[in-house]
Amino acid sequence: GACCSYRLRDALHPLWQSPLTIPGGTRQSPINIQWRDSVYDPFLKPLKISYDPTTCLHIWNNGYSFLVEFDDSADRSIIVGGPLENQYRLKQFHFHWGAVNDWGSEHTVDCKFYPAELHLVHWNAVEYPSFEEAVMEGNGLAVIGVFLKLGARHEGLQTLVDALPAVRHKDTVIEFDVFDPSCLLPSCPDYWTYAGSLTTPPLTESVTWIIKKRPIEVDEDQLEAFRTLLFSSHGEEERRMVDNFRPLQPLMDRTVRSSFR
Numbered sequence: 001g002a003c004c005s006y007r008l009r010d011a012l013h014p015l016w017q018s019p020l021t022i023p024g025g026t027r028q029s030p031i032n033i034q035w036r037d038s039v040y041d042p043f044l045k046p047l048k049i050s051y052d053p054t055t056c057l058h059i060w061n062n063g064y065s066f067l068v069e070f071d072d073s074a075d076r077s078i079i080v081g082g083p084l085e086n087q088y089r090l091k092q093f094h095f096h097w098g099a100v101n102d103w104g105s106e107h108t109v110d111c112k113f114y115p116a117e118l119h120l121v122h123w124n125a126v127e128y129p130s131f132e133e134a135v136m137e138g139n140g141l142a143v144i145g146v147f148l149k150l151g152a153r154h155e156g157l158q159t160l161v162d163a164l165p166a167v168r169h170k171d172t173v174i175e176f177d178v179f180d181p182s183c184l185l186p187s188c189p190d191y192w193t194y195a196g197s198l199t200t201p202p203l204t205e206s207v208t209w210i211i212k213k214r215p216i217e218v219d220e221d222q223l224e225a226f227r228t229l230l231f232s233s234h235g236e237e238e239r240r241m242v243d244n245f246r247p248l249q250p251l252m253d254r255t256v257r258s259s260f261r
């Protein structure tokens with residue numbers, strides 16, 4: 001591949017103790033997005049996003065990342081349009097980040113890593129009865145990926161950052177009852193889209209990826225706050241939660257489409 005060797009791909013990754021690609025996987029994530037190889041698709045619709053901030057439930061540390069989870073028992077926080085055939089319900093969002101600012105994102109653009117990446121996770125509640133079922137289906141999930149770059153302080157993110165000390169250890173949770181995730185989206189509507197997978201076990205090939213072209217800006221203190229979280233539970237030897245991203249996977253027989261020229 002252009003910017004990465006795949007010999008690692010078949011190794012065991014320290015973080016997950018499982019193969020980095022599922023045997024026979026043809027649409028694994030993350031990937032490098034080579035801007036000049038992406039194909040403008042004029043038939044792609046604008047992505048419509050409507051989130052109800054009161055569907056926010058809690059923040060918890062699941063030992064891989066910290067997740068903000070939402071009440072997905074009705075169509076109150078949804079996305080529709082873009083490359084999607086159906087309406088998808090927001091289930092949770094979380095981040096991936098590095099130990100230093102030179103890396104941390106899962107996807108790369110022209111082989112460039114960002115210090116962190118946000119994943120807004122949605123499931124196809126039109127065709128499937130639950131998130132758990134949708135995770136197993138080719139069109140079950142839609143994940144919006146947003147790159148974070150080092151820059152100005154992000155006021156919307158700060159309310160999340162202020163809650164992180166309460167979820168420092170794995171399996172800790174706090175109530176978080178009003179938050180509007182649209183404050184974490186860049187104003188630019190442009191995105192790339194491709195067919196991919198979850199990036200941690202079960203690695204299922206069920207994700208329609210929507211990767212925003214423009215990053216959002218966060219400051220150094222906010223990135224450092226992510227790095228104060230722990231993979232480890234209370235009472236265990238402390239292991240800092242950093243570098244919770246999966247190595248790049250081969251593009252194989254896929255085309256990345258863009259919503260912009």
Ligand SMILES: COc1ccc([C@H]2OC(=S)NC2=O)c(OC)c1
Pocket residue numbers: 064065094119121135143197198199200201202207
């Ligand atoms: C069972 O639910 C899961 C499991 C794994 C992931 C990983 O796959 C991506 S993408 N980021 C991750 O941390 C997930 O995220 C949507 C949801």
Ligand SMILES: [Zn+2]
Pocket residue numbers: 094095096119199
């Ligand atoms: Zn993720």
